[in-house]
Amino acid sequence: MRRFNEARRNPLPRALTALSAVAVLTSSAVACSSSGSEGSDTTGSAPVTLTVQQQTGQETLFGYFAKAFHKAHPNVTVKLQTISQEQKAGSNLTVLGSANAPDVGFVPVGSSPYTALTSRGGLTDLSDVWSSGDLAKRYGSGVSGSLKVGGKPYVVAFSQAIYNVVWYNPAAFAKAGVTVPTDHRFATPEDLIAAAKKLKSAGYAPLQLGGASGYQASWMVDALLPTSASPAQLENYLASYNSKTEITAKYTDPAFTKVLSTLENYRKSGVYQDGFLGQKYQDAETPFLAGKAGMFLGGNFTAADFVPAKTSVKPDWLLLPPVNAGTKTTQTGYYGDALGIPVRAQHKAWAKKFLEFVMSEKAQSEGVVGTANLLPGVKDLPASAFTKLDANSRSILADIAKNGSAAGWTSVVPNALAQTFIDPKIQAMYSGSLSPSALAQQQQDELLSFRKSAS
Numbered sequence: 001m002r003r004f005n006e007a008r009r010n011p012l013p014r015a016l017t018a019l020s021a022v023a024v025l026t027s028s029a030v031a032c033s034s035s036g037s038e039g040s041d042t043t044g045s046a047p048v049t050l051t052v053q054q055q056t057g058q059e060t061l062f063g064y065f066a067k068a069f070h071k072a073h074p075n076v077t078v079k080l081q082t083i084s085q086e087q088k089a090g091s092n093l094t095v096l097g098s099a100n101a102p103d104v105g106f107v108p109v110g111s112s113p114y115t116a117l118t119s120r121g122g123l124t125d126l127s128d129v130w131s132s133g134d135l136a137k138r139y140g141s142g143v144s145g146s147l148k149v150g151g152k153p154y155v156v157a158f159s160q161a162i163y164n165v166v167w168y169n170p171a172a173f174a175k176a177g178v179t180v181p182t183d184h185r186f187a188t189p190e191d192l193i194a195a196a197k198k199l200k201s202a203g204y205a206p207l208q209l210g211g212a213s214g215y216q217a218s219w220m221v222d223a224l225l226p227t228s229a230s231p232a233q234l235e236n237y238l239a240s241y242n243s244k245t246e247i248t249a250k251y252t253d254p255a256f257t258k259v260l261s262t263l264e265n266y267r268k269s270g271v272y273q274d275g276f277l278g279q280k281y282q283d284a285e286t287p288f289l290a291g292k293a294g295m296f297l298g299g300n301f302t303a304a305d306f307v308p309a310k311t312s313v314k315p316d317w318l319l320l321p322p323v324n325a326g327t328k329t330t331q332t333g334y335y336g337d338a339l340g341i342p343v344r345a346q347h348k349a350w351a352k353k354f355l356e357f358v359m360s361e362k363a364q365s366e367g368v369v370g371t372a373n374l375l376p377g378v379k380d381l382p383a384s385a386f387t388k389l390d391a392n393s394r395s396i397l398a399d400i401a402k403n404g405s406a407a408g409w410t411s412v413v414p415n416a417l418a419q420t421f422i423d424p425k426i427q428a429m430y431s432g433s434l435s436p437s438a439l440a441q442q443q444q445d446e447l448l449s450f451r452k453s454a455s
Contacts (some may be wrong), residue, residue: 042349048076050350053092053106055337056084061372068367069357076350089113089415097122101342103351107155109147109336114155115414117340119242119454123154124341129352130156133359138378140400142226143335146238146407150245155338156355158364159374162396163299163408164223164332166207166318172294176202184399185329186321189262196271199294205273207266208288208296210281211427215410216297218423220320221259222332222408227322228262229255238412240447243455251443258323260429260436267430277430289313300375303392317392331396331405335377336412379405417450 050069054062059082066078081102083092088106093113096105107114107123117123130136130153136144139157147153166186173180176198186192196206210216226234233249237256240247249255266272273293276284288296289311295318296302306315319329339358341351357363364376365385373388379400386394410419422443428434434442 042073042353045075048347048350049079050076050104050347050354051079051081051102052104052354053081053083053102053339055088055106056082058337058372061367061374064367064371065354065358065363068363069354072357073350073353078354093117096342097344099344101344103341103345103347104339104354105342105345107338107340109155109157109338110410110412110414110418111336112414114338114340115241115454117342118149118154119244122343124343124345124348124351126153126156126341126352126355129153129355129359132356135359135378138359138380139335140379140404141231142330142404142406143333145235146412147335147338149239149242155340156359157335157338157377158358159337159368159372159377160405161299161301161334162331162375162400162405163334164219164297164320165299165302165396166320167288167296167298167302167315168318169204169288169291169294169313170316171313172199172202172204172291176204176294178294180316181318184317184395185319188325189265189321189323192321193266193269193271195294196269200270205287205293206295207271207273208284208293209272209276210279210284210297211272211277211430212279213281213284214423215419216281216284217263217426217430218410218419219297219332219408220263221422221426222406222410223320223329224259224262224323225256225409226406227327227329228258228324234406237409238407241413241417241450241454243451247447251447252437252440256443257436257440260426260439262323263426264429264436277427288315300393300396303390306390306392315392317396328403330403331400332408333400333405334411335407414450417446421446 052062052066062080066080069078070076083106088108089111092106093116095101096107096113096117107117135156139147147155147157170180178195178198181187181191199206225237229237229249233255236245236247236249239245240249273284285296285298285305287293289305291313305311306313319331322329339355341348345351359378361381364378365381368374368376369381369385370388375393375397386397425434425439425442429436429439
């Protein structure tokens with residue numbers, strides 16, 4: 001449920017070691033890239049063994065991909081290599097940069113391998129795959145930009161997880177006299193604060209937040225930043241960790257500092273439950289499932305807990321209010337589970353063909369949704385593809401189709417610079433030992449340090 005947060009936690013030394021190591025690995029890879037055959041002719045019948053990485057826990061999904069691709073291309077046998085959650089975020093870098101690199105590698109966006117490989121030319125440009133599958137449109141502008149480095153895509157994100165979903169208890173809202181916001185959205189921060197106060201007056205805890213989880217405090221930055229920054233600023237915040245990208249949006253600019261000030265105002269105004277800084281995810285969720293809290297910050301994955309065996313609450317969902325009036329909050333997506341082609345892959349053309357299949361409507365519908373019960377990476381699947389999903393998940397997907405979504409800042413920017421760094425800082429801000437402006441300055445200083453170390 002929270003695997004995508006836990007798997008991305010990597011200490012800065014590991015990230016910087018990875019960047020140093022890849023300088024050797026990928027410089028050799030680029031120099032010897034001719035050893036990886038483009039193999040532009042994929043129409044022949046000669047037997048091909050395509051090596052594809054899969055992560056632990058997704059064997060059923062990748063088994064579908066392998067079987068369906070082989071059925072469409074009988075001469076191609078897909079050989080699956082399983083890597084662990086720990087490997088995909090660290091040591092897999094060595095494998096992806098080696099002479100024995102797989103044809104398709106598992107490269108989580110924002111991970112040390114992704115950062116290192118894209119900064120040193122270790123992954124193949126997938127512009128043709130994106131063009132063939134119309135992925136820029138199918139992802140949506142809020143997502144497609146976050147999956148590119150220097151304007152080019154090097155991965156495809158085959159699934160998504162939605163977080164920053166404010167689950168609410170309709171019965172608690174009714175008892176407390178809270179009017180349910182229209183269009184699943186709080187219109188202003190004042191509306192959220194007012195709802196929290198009414199809930200507390202009625203005997204309910206307000207918004208349950210796992211402040212000690214190590215990720216939920218910084219989740220909220222991801223929800224608010226797209227409503228405070230312009231599209232150009234947001235794009236720069238997502239890309240400026242790369243030393244080759246000019247910094248045009250500073251963390252000390254109002255676009256970022258207003259996010260921090262808004263969060264601090266929520267704390268001062270009593271939006272969160274008492275003792276939230278000492279609670280982790282499940283600690284915060286339990287009172288909501290017990291009907292003792294009005295709201296809980298979770299994700300689409302939280303819906304799995306809304307079953308009679310666990311709760312009698314029948315929740316619905318809302319989104320946090322925007323920072324700037326007149327802007328519309330969209331769903332926050334984690335698009336980190338991604339696939340790329342190492343420059344030393346032996347069968348690049350077939351690897352691209354495989355990625356095109358993974359992102360096809362058929363594979364997204366039958367595989368990602370139908371087989372794995374995950375949310376698709378793209379937003380254009382027909383409603384008929386989601387009949388097996390719960391009603392709330394279908395409603396969230398319909399909202400994405402209508403209003404789009406945005407990739408979370410902590411889900412895209414390297415973990416050492418984003419979530420691992422800022423989450424404890426936000427906790428310090430909430431405890432009163434760090435001001436929003438001081439936090440913003442520390443974040444900007446860390447950006448400059450990260451860029452210098454990685455260059």
